[in-house]
Amino acid sequence: MKMLVIDRFEGTYAICEDKEQKFFAIETSELPQGAREGDVLNVDDAEGTLTINAEATAQRRSKAKKLQDKLFQ
Structure with missing residues (x-):
């Protein structure tokens, strides 16, 4: 199964x-x-159907938030 991330x-x-x-x-x-x-x-x-992977999305958002918090402290 292939995974994609919506960039924009x-x-x-x-x-x-x-x-x-x-x-x-x-x-x-x-x-x-x-x-x-x-x-x-x-x-x-x-x-060829697409579904949202809620778990992987939450992990990516959490990781990005941690990096953002670290940069702006």
């Missing part, structure tokens, strides 16, 4: 990045409901 939105596309730092443009209509920047998406290899 540009018009009707979500620009997503994989672990190898390759970027993909995915139409926002194909994203799961409520997807936003920073969300980690699981890509089902067989069907």
Whole structure:
């Protein structure tokens, strides 16, 4: 299963990045409901469906918050 992170939105596309730092443009209509920047998406290899990985997203946000707090103390 492949994982992507939503980097940003540009018009009707979500620009997503994989672990190898390759970027993909995915139409926002194909994203799961409520997807936003920073969300980690699981890509089902067989069907190509996208789901939000809430656990991985929370871990990434927590790590970013800790780094931010450390920088601005």
